[in-house]
Amino acid sequence: MIVLSYGTGKTVSFLSIRDFLLLSNTPGQTCNDLYYRYTLYPGEVIKPFALKQQKTCFISSRHPNDKRYYKTIVRKCIAYDYLVVPDQHMADVSLIIDHQKICFQINDRLIMKTDIMHFLQETRSVLSDFSQKTDTNEFFRMCILLSLIIGAPILIYMITIHLLCLLIQLVNVPDRISYWLVMSVLCLFVVIIIYQFPSNISDSIDQKDWEKTFQQAYTEKNWRKGCVLLKSHDYQQTQIETQIAKNWLNQTDHPVLKYWLIRFLSNTPGHSNLFIQYLDDPHVNVVCQAVYALGCQRDRGLISPIVSFLNDCPYWYVQMYAYRALKRLGWQNNRPVVK
Incomplete structure (x- = not known):
C-alpha cells in the first residue's frame, strides 16, 4: 500500500484516512463518532498526567511563612488546567508548600521536590517533569501505536484473504488459479483504496493558480x-x-469539506455568526472546527455562548476544543480559592 501510494503520487496519512475513508461514508462516520464519544474513558487510564482531561490538585502549606505563596501557586495551577480542590482525598496530586519548596505527592508518596521560585518561573517545565515521573504507561502506549500501524493492516489483510479463499471455495475455483485470483482481487482492493485519496497539490503553486483551481473545484462541486x-x-x-x-x-x-472550509475561514475575522450555526452540526468533527474557529475570532463576546454550549455538549472531544477556545479568548477560571 505504501509503494502504491508513492507510485501514484498520493499521500496516505491518518488525517487522510479519516477524511477520505471514514468521513466519506456512513459506516465510517459511525465508527468516527463512536471514537470521539467513548475513547476518553479508556484513554484516561493510560494517558500521561499532563494530557489528562481532568487534573485535580490539593495545595497546602505546612508553615505560616509559606502561606504568602499559596494564592500565587493556585493561580499558576489553574492557568495550566489543574482544578484546585479543598479535600486532599479528592485530588489526583497534592502540592505541599514546605520551607521554600513544593513537594509533589500522590497518595502520600513523594514524587518530586522543587523550589517555589523555580515553579513560579518555569511552571510548564516543572509540571512536564512531574508528568514524566508519574508516567508508567509509555511502553504500553507505544505498543498500542505499533499495533495500529502494523497490526491493523495485517489483520485486515488476513480477514480479506480468508474471505476471498472462502468465496473461491464456494464457487469451486480450481486450485491452480485460486492463488492468483486471490492476489489479483486483493491488489485491486488496495488500488481502489489508494485511489480514494486525491492527488497532492504541488508545493510550487502560486496564489493566483490556487484561487483559480479553488474556483474550479467549487464550480465542479x-x-x-x-x-x-x-x-x-x-x-x-x-x-x-x-x-x-x-x-x-x-x-x-x-x-470533511465543511471541516476544512470552517478551518479556512477561521483565519479571517467577522464570521462568528456563521460558525455558531455549525455548533449544532450532526458531525462531531465539524462542531470541533466551529468551536475552534470561534476561538480564533478574538471576540470576548463569544465567551458566553461558548460556555452555554459547553455545558450541554455530550462529546468530550468537543468539550476540549471549547475549553481551548475559551482560553484563547481570554476566559479565566474565576473559581474562588478554597483554603
Whole structure:
C-alpha cells in the first residue's frame, strides 16, 4: 500500500484516512463518532498526567511563612488546567508548600521536590517533569501505536484473504488459479483504496493558480479536490477566496469539506455568526472546527455562548476544543480559592 501510494503520487496519512475513508461514508462516520464519544474513558487510564482531561490538585502549606505563596501557586495551577480542590482525598496530586519548596505527592508518596521560585518561573517545565515521573504507561502506549500501524493492516489483510479463499471455495475455483485470483482481487482492493485519496497539490503553486483551481473545484462541486486545496493553502486570503469558501460552506453537506472550509475561514475575522450555526452540526468533527474557529475570532463576546454550549455538549472531544477556545479568548477560571 505504501509503494502504491508513492507510485501514484498520493499521500496516505491518518488525517487522510479519516477524511477520505471514514468521513466519506456512513459506516465510517459511525465508527468516527463512536471514537470521539467513548475513547476518553479508556484513554484516561493510560494517558500521561499532563494530557489528562481532568487534573485535580490539593495545595497546602505546612508553615505560616509559606502561606504568602499559596494564592500565587493556585493561580499558576489553574492557568495550566489543574482544578484546585479543598479535600486532599479528592485530588489526583497534592502540592505541599514546605520551607521554600513544593513537594509533589500522590497518595502520600513523594514524587518530586522543587523550589517555589523555580515553579513560579518555569511552571510548564516543572509540571512536564512531574508528568514524566508519574508516567508508567509509555511502553504500553507505544505498543498500542505499533499495533495500529502494523497490526491493523495485517489483520485486515488476513480477514480479506480468508474471505476471498472462502468465496473461491464456494464457487469451486480450481486450485491452480485460486492463488492468483486471490492476489489479483486483493491488489485491486488496495488500488481502489489508494485511489480514494486525491492527488497532492504541488508545493510550487502560486496564489493566483490556487484561487483559480479553488474556483474550479467549487464550480465542479469536487469536494475531494477542495479539501486538498484547503489543506495546502498558506497565503494571505483574498476576498474572492473567502467568498467562495462561504458560498461553498452554505451549500455543502459533506462533513470533511465543511471541516476544512470552517478551518479556512477561521483565519479571517467577522464570521462568528456563521460558525455558531455549525455548533449544532450532526458531525462531531465539524462542531470541533466551529468551536475552534470561534476561538480564533478574538471576540470576548463569544465567551458566553461558548460556555452555554459547553455545558450541554455530550462529546468530550468537543468539550476540549471549547475549553481551548475559551482560553484563547481570554476566559479565566474565576473559581474562588478554597483554603
